[in-house]
Amino acid sequence: MTAEPKVAKSPAMIEARGVEKWYPNGFHALRGVDLTVQRGEVVVIMGPSGSGKSTFIRTFNALEEFQKGSITVDGIALNDDLRKIDAIRREVGMVFQQFNLFPHLSVLDNLTLAPVLVRKRSKGEVLNQAMALLERVGIAEQAHKFPGQLSGGQQQRVAIARSLCMEPRILLFDEPTSSLDPEMVREVLEVMQGLAADGMTMVVVTHEVGFARQVADRVVLMADGQVVEEATPERFFDHPQHERSRQFLSQIL
C-alpha cells in the first residue's frame, strides 16, 4: 500500500524499513513498521493510544532506540555512530505535547540556546533570526518573557519557533495540541499550516482530523505497533479500506 510520492525525483527525507522495538520489559512496541517520507511532504500519523505512533516518530531523532530494521534520515543512516546521531538531530526538529520549553530561560534565550551551542553561530545573528521567527509565529512581543508567563498556545508556538531556529529539514510533531485548551488549538494549527505551505517536511502525530484533511498529503493509521493503512486524506477518511481503520474512525469522527 504505497502512496504516490509527492516529488518522485529527490531522495526520500525519511526512509524507515521493518523497524521493530521491544521495551526492556518485553513489550513489543513496534512490529515491523515501514514508512517513506518525501521532501516537502506532510504525513499525519493517527491511531489509538498505545499504537506506537509516538514511539515510532521518536525513533527518527534517536530519542527511542530500535532493535531491528533500518532508518535513514536525510541520507544519514541511524546506527550506533554518535556523530551520525548528532548530525541527524541537527536536521530534525521536534515539537512535544508538553511543550518542554526551558522555564529558567526567556523565550528569546530558549530559541538562541541551541544554534549558539550546537551550530556555533554568533549570538547576534541568531538573535535576528530568532526575532524574525517569533514574528512569524505571531508572538514577537513576548520575546523577553518567561515561559511560565505565557499561555499554552503561546508556549507551543514558541516551541515551534525554537525548533525552527535550528533550521531543520524535517519537523516532527508529537501530539502538539493534545495538551491545549480548545480555544488555543487553532492558533497552533494555523502556524503548522503555514509551515506546510512553505514546503517544510512534517510528520505529525495528532487526533486533529480537520488538520489532516486540509494539510496532510498522506494519512497513516497505526495500531498495535504496525501500519494498518496509508492513504490520501480523502481516501482515508471517506473510504477506509480496513476494518481496523473503520473501527478507529467511528470512534473519533
Place this chain on the structure above:
Amino acid sequence: MPASLRKELFATPLDGVVTVLLITGLAAAGSRLLHWALTQADWAVIQANSTLFAVGRYPIEQQWRLWLLGALLAAAAGLSWGVLRGLALPDRPTTALWPRHDRLAASLLVLLAAWAPAALGLTLTIQSRWWGLTGLLLLVRWLAGRYGSRLGKTAPLVLPMVWPLLYLVGMVLIGGGLGLVAVGANEWGGLLLTLVQASFAILLSAPLGVLLALGRRSSLPLLRWGSVVYIEFIRGAPLITLLFLGQNILGFLLPGGMAPDRIWRAAWILTFFSAAYLAEAVRSGLAAVPRGQLEAARSLGLSLPQALAKVVLPQALRIALPATVGQFISLLQDTTLLSLIGLLDLLGTARSVMANPLFLGKSAEVYLTLAVLFWCCCAALGLGSRALERRLNPPSLGR
C-alpha cells in the same frame, strides 16, 4: 484589648488559662535569666579569651593577615548582597536600593559593630577596625546595588567565582606561602578554624555531591551502584565514627609517613561526609526536573554535557537550593564534633578555656555565648537562603 489579639489569645476559656499560664511562666523564666546575665554571670571569661575564641593561638604579629582577610570577606559579602538585591527580575523593574529588610539588617549590623567589640572589652584600635569592616561591608553593598546592574548577564556568574577565589586567597593569607610566613595548621583555632573547616568542606563537597547525584541517576550500573554504596555507607555512619576513622586509619592508608595533618584529615572527612548528604538533596532536585527537558535539549542537538549544564542542572539546583543550604548549615554545626577528636575549633577552644582553673565553672556563660553565636550565623544563612530561593524561583517562572 484589641479584638484581633483577644481572638488569638483568649478565644475560649481554656485558651485564656493557657495564655495566662504561659505568659507568667515565660515572664518568670525570662526575668530570672536576665537577672543572672546582668548580675551573677561573670563575663570576664569571654572578654579575657576573646582572641583565643576568635583565632586560637595564631601568632599576634601575623594577625594583620587575618584582618586583611576579614576586609576581603566583608567586601565579598557586601558585593553578594548588593548584586543579589540589584538583580532585575524579568517581571519587576529594579527594586529600590535599600528596601525595608535591608535597612533593618544594615542598622542591626551598625548596632552590633558599635556594641559588641566594646562589650568584649577590646582595645579602641581593634574596635575601630571592626567599625571599619562594617563600614566597608555597607559601602560595597551600596556600590554593588547602585552599579551592579551594569554587569548585566554576567552577574549570576560573578558570585560563584568570587567565593572560591576568596577561599584560595584566604588559605594563602591564613596558612602562608607566596612570601608570607607560614603559620602551621595546629596554630589555627577558635572561630578561624571552624570557618576554615566549614568552607573547605562546603566548597569541595558541592561538586562532589553533584557528581554523586548524577551518578546515582545514571543508567550505567557501575556508576549507579558505586554512588549508592558510597552514599548509603556514609549516611548510615555517625559522623564521629567517620572522624574517628579519619584520624586513626587515614595514616595507615597512605605510604608510611605521608599522613596529612590532623586538621586536613578532619576536613577531608567532613567533605566526604557532606557530599553524600548533598548528593541526596541534588538528586531530588534532579528528579523534579521533567524528563521532557532533557529530551527537548537533546532533540535540539545539544550533547549530554551541554544539556545537563545548560538545561537540567540549572533547574535542578534551583529546586534543590533549600535542602542544599540546609546541608551547609548542618555542616557548620557539625564542625563542633572536631572538639571530640581533640581539635581546637570554637567548641574545643571553649572547653580548653574552661579547663583553666581561673575560669572553672563558667560553663554557662561560655556555652550561652557560643549558642548565640551559632544561632545568629545559622539563622542568617537560613534567611539568606530563603531570600535567594525567592529570587531564583519567582512566580513568573511558573512554579
Place this chain on the structure above:
Amino acid sequence: MASRLGKSPPWWQNRRLLPWLVQASVGLVLVLVIAFLLGNLVRNLSAAGLLLSWRWLGQPASFDIAETLLPFNASQPYWRGLLAGLVNTLRVVGLGFVGATLVGTLVGSASFSGNGLVKRLARIYVELIRNIPLLLQLVFWYFVVFLALPNGAAAIQLPGIVLAKSGLFLPGFEAGFQWSGPTLVDGVWQAPLRFTPEFGALLTGLVVYTGAFIAEVVRGGIAAVPKGQWEAATSLGLGPLPSLRRIIIPQALRVIVPGLNTQYISLAKNSSLAVACGYTDLYSVAETSLNQTGRAIEVIVILLAAYLAIDLVISLLMNGLNRLVQIKER
C-alpha cells in the same frame, strides 16, 4: 542495521560501546585506587604488628564501665565491654524515640492550635533548636543544668522522685518484690531505679533536639492534608478532637512516617555523641578500647557494622509501619 555510509564509528563515538568503556575505565581507576590503599594498609599494619586479628576481643579490658545494665568490670573481656556499650546505646535510643516522638507530636500539633501564643512558641522552639549545634546543646544540658543540680539533702524532692546532681532517682521494686522509694543514706541518695546525670543529659538533649525536627515532620504531614478534609469533618458534625483522630491524622501519617524514619536514624546516630556527656555508649567504649589496644581497623569495623545494623532495623520497622499507613489507591 544497514549502514549506508560504510565505516563503523570510532569507539568513542559508538553509542553501544561507550557506556561499557566509561564503566570499564571508572572501574579500573577504582580498582587501582583501592589496591593502592589496601596495599599501604597491609604494609603499615604489619610494620606496626597490628595485622587483622580478633583475638584481642577475648582479652580482659582494663577499664570499668560505671553505668551499665550488663555487669562489667576491668577483668572481663573487651567484647563484653562493647556489648555493654551497645546495650547503653540502645537504652538511650529507645527512650529517646519515645520522648522525641511525644515532644515532636505535641509541638507539631501545637502549630495548628487556635491560641496564637502557643503557635508562636512552637515556632520559636523549633527555630531555636535547629540553629544550635547538637553537641553544644548536649554539653549545655550536662554541664550547665544537670551537674548544677543540688546534691544530698538539698536535692529537688518530689513525691517519690528525687532529682539531684548524682542523678534521677525513682521508686521501683527492690530484690524480692519490695516496692521502695528513694532514700538518703549517709548523704548519698539511693533508689531501685536510678538514672545518672550523664544519661539524663544525653536523653534530654536528644529528646529536645530530635523533638524539634519531628515537630517539623508532623507539622508538614498535617499541613499536607488538604484543607477540604477539615471542612468536611466539621460539616459532618465531628468536633476538633475526633476529626483529628479519625480523619486528619491517618492521612497525615502517610507523609509523617517516612519523615520519622529519617529522624529516628538521625537520633540513633546522634547518640554517639554520648562521650561529650560522659555516658559510656558503644562509641565511647570503642574509643577507649582502641586507645588501649591500638586495633583501629577492627574497632572501626565493629562500630560501623553496629550502627549500620541499627539503621537497618529502624528502616525495616519503619517500612513495615509505612506500608500499614499508606492508603490503598486504585
